[in-house]
Amino acid sequence: MPRYSYVNGHYVPHGEAAVHIEDRGFQFADGVYEVISCVSGHFADEVGHLDRLERSLREMRIAMPMPRKALQLVMREFIRRNRIKNAYVYIQVTRGAAPRDFKFPQGDIKPTLVVSAIGCARFDMAERKNLLKKAVTVPDLRWKRRDIKATCLTAQVLAKQMAVDRGAYEALMVDDDGFITEGSSTNAWIVDKKGTLVTRPTDHNDILKGVTRNAIQALCKKEGVKLVERAFTPAEAYKAKEAFITAATTLVMPIVSIDGYKIGDGKLGKLTSKILDFYFDYASDKKRKQEHWTPT
Numbered sequence: 001m002p003r004y005s006y007v008n009g010h011y012v013p014h015g016e017a018a019v020h021i022e023d024r025g026f027q028f029a030d031g032v033y034e035v036i037s038c039v040s041g042h043f044a045d046e047v048g049h050l051d052r053l054e055r056s057l058r059e060m061r062i063a064m065p066m067p068r069k070a071l072q073l074v075m076r077e078f079i080r081r082n083r084i085k086n087a088y089v090y091i092q093v094t095r096g097a098a099p100r101d102f103k104f105p106q107g108d109i110k111p112t113l114v115v116s117a118i119g120c121a122r123f124d125m126a127e128r129k130n131l132l133k134k135a136v137t138v139p140d141l142r143w144k145r146r147d148i149k150a151t152c153l154t155a156q157v158l159a160k161q162m163a164v165d166r167g168a169y170e171a172l173m174v175d176d177d178g179f180i181t182e183g184s185s186t187n188a189w190i191v192d193k194k195g196t197l198v199t200r201p202t203d204h205n206d207i208l209k210g211v212t213r214n215a216i217q218a219l220c221k222k223e224g225v226k227l228v229e230r231a232f233t234p235a236e237a238y239k240a241k242e243a244f245i246t247a248a249t250t251l252v253m254p255i256v257s258i259d260g261y262k263i264g265d266g267k268l269g270k271l272t273s274k275i276l277d278f279y280f281d282y283a284s285d286k287k288r289k290q291e292h293w294t295p296t
Contacts, residue, residue: 004081006074006115011081014116023112025094028102029152031112032056033092035248036075037121037283041085043075044283045248048211048293053091055295056149061104062095065113078115086121088249090114092151121249125280129268133169134257135245137234138162140173140181147205147295159184170245172234172258179231181206186245186253187213190237191271201229202296212246212279215291219278225271234259242269251283252276 005017024030034053037044050068057064065071075089094112098105122128142155163171163184171184181200182188187210189199197220202209220227237243238261245253252275256266282288 003117004078005117006078006113008110008113011078017114017116019094019112019114020097022100023094023097024105025092025112025151027100029150030060030062031092031094031151032060032062032149033090033151034149035118036089036091037123037248037251038079038084038087038089039121039123039284041079042284042286043089045211045215045290046072046075047290048214049248051293052149052209052211052295053093055293057093059145059148060095060150062093062111065093065111071113074113074115078117082117084117086123087117088119088121090116090118094151119249123251123280123284125276128251128276128280129254129273132254132256132266132268133245134167135170135172135183135243135255136163136166136168136259137174137180138171138184140175142173145205146181146208147202149208156184168257169253170255172237174234175206177231178233180234180237182208183245183247186210186247186250188237189244189246190232190240191242191269192232192236192240195226195241195271197225197227197271197275198232199227199229200231209293209295210246210248211293212248212251214293215282216246216252216275216279218291219282220275223274223278225275238263240264242272244269244272244275252279 003014004011005014034049036049092114096109138159159171173181241264243255243263
């Protein structure tokens with residue numbers, strides 16, 4: 001079956017998809033992106049992802065390439081043409097193509113819009129609960145506007161590779177004050193000794209508030225799960241009862257080892273399992289009202 005991508009108004013064979021050499025996304029990482037899970041032909045957390053896309057574009061002073069409803073039609077036609085049921089759909093918007101210059105281009109420069117699939121999504125819950133991963137800590141070397149889901153991901157690429165080189169799945173980044181910010185491509189959570197769910201606050205723009213995280217916060221409130229937003233250190237994480245990471249592609253991924261320290265009993269924790277269950281029920285229900293995303 002041919003695989004198609006969408007580039008600036010055209011559905012083209014994926015192997016032929018291309019943007020101009022002077023596209024500012026290519027030359028300056030001057031763009032933003034989102035990754036949305038498609039579950040049985042249904043976009044999980046679509047509302048939240050499009051909320052965040054629009055906000056990232058505003059912060060970058062890039063225009064939406066088309067109205068939201070038109071973009072949703074493109075997304076649905078994309079999955080129809082590719083006969084997609086379960087996949088991760090990648091959306092990228094850049095400032096567009098213009099002669100190379102650091103300042104914003106003048107004139108009628110249209111944003112570049114690309115939609116593609118980046119892999120087959122795995123939503124088998126039995127399988128998910130057996131995915132027990134290791135993490136390591138690394139210095140957080142990113143720019144200060146981490147709240148924007150920008151395409152400038154050099155620090156995250158290096159962090160992820162450091163994790164791989166050390167036999168781990170994820171790198172948990174640590175700020176100059178010694179606190180964990182988030183993972184290289186995920187948000188980080190622990191369950192402390194008292195059984196309280198803990199994650200870093202988002203009020204200082206020093207992490208990217210995940211759409212999955214946003215929905216889990218709302219679901220925890222509805223399910224009566226005690227949640228505290230505060231910073232925590234690697235030392236506290238080592239002693240946690242449970243730890244997990246969240247993202248559109250990882251859903252709720254248990255972390256059973258950090259820097260070689262076993263977390264809890266080294267198995268899937270009860271609260272992590274519960275959160276995975278009610279998040280999956282939320283994400284896969286086509287009739288359920290989706291949560292709006294907010295930056296804090």
